[in-house]
Amino acid sequence: MASSSPDHLIIGGGVIGVSAAYFLARAGASVTLVDKRGVAAGSSWGNAGLIAPNHSVPIPGPGVLTQGLKWLFDVESPLYIKPRLDPELIRWLWRFRRFCNETALDRAIPRLRDMQRASLALFRQIIAEEAIACDFEEAGGIVAFRTEKGLEAGIAEAEHLARFGLKTTILDADAVHDLEPALHPGVIGGVFQEEDAFLTPHKFVFGLAEAARRHGAVILDDAEVLGFETAGRRILRVRTRRGDFQPKRVALAAGAWSTPLARMLDIDIPMQPAKGYAITLPLPEPSPRHYIIFGERNAVATPMGGDLRFAGTLELSGLHEGINLRRVNAIRKAAREYLILPDDLPKGHVWQGLRPVPPDGLPYIGRSPQIGNLVIATGHAMLGLSMGPITGQLVAQLLQDQPTSLPLDGFEPDRFDLKK
Numbered sequence: 001m002a003s004s005s006p007d008h009l010i011i012g013g014g015v016i017g018v019s020a021a022y023f024l025a026r027a028g029a030s031v032t033l034v035d036k037r038g039v040a041a042g043s044s045w046g047n048a049g050l051i052a053p054n055h056s057v058p059i060p061g062p063g064v065l066t067q068g069l070k071w072l073f074d075v076e077s078p079l080y081i082k083p084r085l086d087p088e089l090i091r092w093l094w095r096f097r098r099f100c101n102e103t104a105l106d107r108a109i110p111r112l113r114d115m116q117r118a119s120l121a122l123f124r125q126i127i128a129e130e131a132i133a134c135d136f137e138e139a140g141g142i143v144a145f146r147t148e149k150g151l152e153a154g155i156a157e158a159e160h161l162a163r164f165g166l167k168t169t170i171l172d173a174d175a176v177h178d179l180e181p182a183l184h185p186g187v188i189g190g191v192f193q194e195e196d197a198f199l200t201p202h203k204f205v206f207g208l209a210e211a212a213r214r215h216g217a218v219i220l221d222d223a224e225v226l227g228f229e230t231a232g233r234r235i236l237r238v239r240t241r242r243g244d245f246q247p248k249r250v251a252l253a254a255g256a257w258s259t260p261l262a263r264m265l266d267i268d269i270p271m272q273p274a275k276g277y278a279i280t281l282p283l284p285e286p287s288p289r290h291y292i293i294f295g296e297r298n299a300v301a302t303p304m305g306g307d308l309r310f311a312g313t314l315e316l317s318g319l320h321e322g323i324n325l326r327r328v329n330a331i332r333k334a335a336r337e338y339l340i341l342p343d344d345l346p347k348g349h350v351w352q353g354l355r356p357v358p359p360d361g362l363p364y365i366g367r368s369p370q371i372g373n374l375v376i377a378t379g380h381a382m383l384g385l386s387m388g389p390i391t392g393q394l395v396a397q398l399l400q401d402q403p404t405s406l407p408l409d410g411f412e413p414d415r416f417d418l419k420k
Contacts, residue, residue, distance in 0.1 A: 006032040006218070008399050009238055009247035011225055011261065012254035013037070014044035015201070015385050016377050018209045018219075019392020020251055022126075024399065025215035032247070033217060034240050035254075036224030040205040042255055043384055046278040046351035048300045048311040049201045050291055051120050051386045052141065054166050054193035056112035057157070058361025059274075059314070059381055060099035076330040078298035082317035089316065092272045095359035095416065108362055109164050111410050115363075115387045118406055120197060122389035123204075132207030135305035140194035141291035142171070142180055144187045144338050150296040151189045158191045168193050182286040184338050190295070198291045200304040201385050225254075228264055233372040235265070249399045251375045253391075256319065256354040258364075258378035267370055270416050271379055273354035275315040277328050281348030283308045286340055297334035310335045310348075314355075314382075323352050357381045358416075365394055365411040375399055376413040 008024055010017045013035030024031040035041065067079065074080065081089075098104070127136050145151040158168040169192040176190040177183055183190075209219055220242050229237035238245045252258050256273035283306050291302040299312025310331050315324070328350055335341060358364060358379040368374040375398045377391050390406065397404045 003030060003032065003218070004244065005246045006030045007248050008032070008251065009034065009245050009249070010251045010253060011238070012252070012258070013039040013219065013221070014042055014253065014255055015040070015205050015208075015388030016380070016391045016395070017251070017253040018205055018212060019389045020253060020377070020395040021217040021219065022208055022212040022215065023393050023396035025212050025217035027396065027400065029400065031217045032245065033219045034223035034225065034242065035221060036257070038221035039209045039219060040202045043276070043353035043355050044205045045202045046280070046311070046353050047201050047276070047385050048278070048291070048309065049198045049302045049304055049385065050141065050300070051116065051123055051197040051199070052193065052383070053113055053116040053120060053195050054141070054161065054168060055196070055383075056109050056116055056161070056164070056166065058099070058105065058108040058112065059357060060096055060359070060361050061105050062100060062102055065097050065100045075324065075326050078313055080313070080315045080327070082315070084318075086318065089272060092270055092359055095270065099360045104360065107410070108360070109161065111362060112383065113164055113166060114406055115390050116383065119387050119390040122393065123197065123199075126208065126211075126389060127204070130207065130211040132204060132211070134199045134203035134207055136197065136199040138197040139290050140192060141196045141198070141293065142176065143191040143193065143293040143295050144176065144183055145189055145295040146186050146337060147296060148188070154191045154295055167195065180288060180290055180292065182288040182340055183292070184336070184340055187338060196291070198302050200307070225261055230265065230371070233370065235371055235373055249373045249375070251377060251395050251399060253377040253395065255378060255384070256356040258356060258376070262376070265371055265374070267368060268417065269364060269376065269378065269413065271356045271358050272316050273319050274357045274381065275313070275317060275320070275352055275354055276311060276382070277313050277323070277331060278309055278311040278351045279328065279331060279348040280307050280309045280351070281346045282306065284342055284345060288339065292338060294334045294338045297337070299331050299334045301335060301339060319354065321352060321354070323350060355382055355384065363387065363391065363411055364413040365391060366408050366413050367398055369414050
């Protein structure tokens, strides 16, 4: 039964919120987690399932904004910005352009690398200790290319990442097909990312939530946050559809919905919700043994136990959860360009989810300067699963006034605060 006065209240039932609840419960703290829908109901369900230190690259980078503007009116493009007069989108794009350069890229890569490596170690530990069945595989992944131009760009990125200790292997046509026979004959080469792993994301998050409950955490579905009562610099009460709570400390880990929730506290967390799509279907024959990134198409195929998932696209269209079938079909088309697939491949289950993207591509993790008993953990863009366990551990450490296992410089929640 949920206490109305837990030590810690976690807002958000995705991988980050559930990880925080797990680590707090294991430490013996009183913790309640609330979510407006339920565990893994958002991006933690349908993402590509990658744990990818070798993909430690933020969304902004050299040439990204220029390419995005070229794709502006192409609804089937990998990066699509729905044209609209939205002041928040305009402000976000204005900030985003400042980070589309190599200096910002090189500042971000080691931070994302360290977070993902730490998370991968925690995935191994948690899955083993809690016996979570989630199709976890450390087989690595392949970025596959069909064009010389694409392969050259992939090699250049691999060489750039090597400066940060991220090792990859360049594969010619023969080598890439030997390593992954399920690749389409049109693939001319690739980059093997052997440090990476993959799993079925919702199975992991469900298993972690069950483990958190076993350790004493209370997890409440259908518990949308309706508002906050504050005094001075503290949250006194959190009002939800499942009742009111008076926690000592609060963590906000609600993904793309963190921005409107923070606004209730007069806190600005600049993010854009970036929609992604996924198609999940029975594993075909032949089936890939690794995850496969479609290099020129910015989509991915991940084997997940008895299923295969195609995922991708980045669509900036606001907090809108509708499905654009043209974008879904673009992923299907890309899959046939990179994989050997049967003609009668099932349509599969289609999903969409919103990833929270800050202007600089780095998450917000830290104590709120405005509210003394609030910790913020959001903005992980397309790496939320990959950085989930370590972020949850960091949140638990912050809530308990413990030293953090990784430095948090660069992740400050108020780094875009114009009032500073």
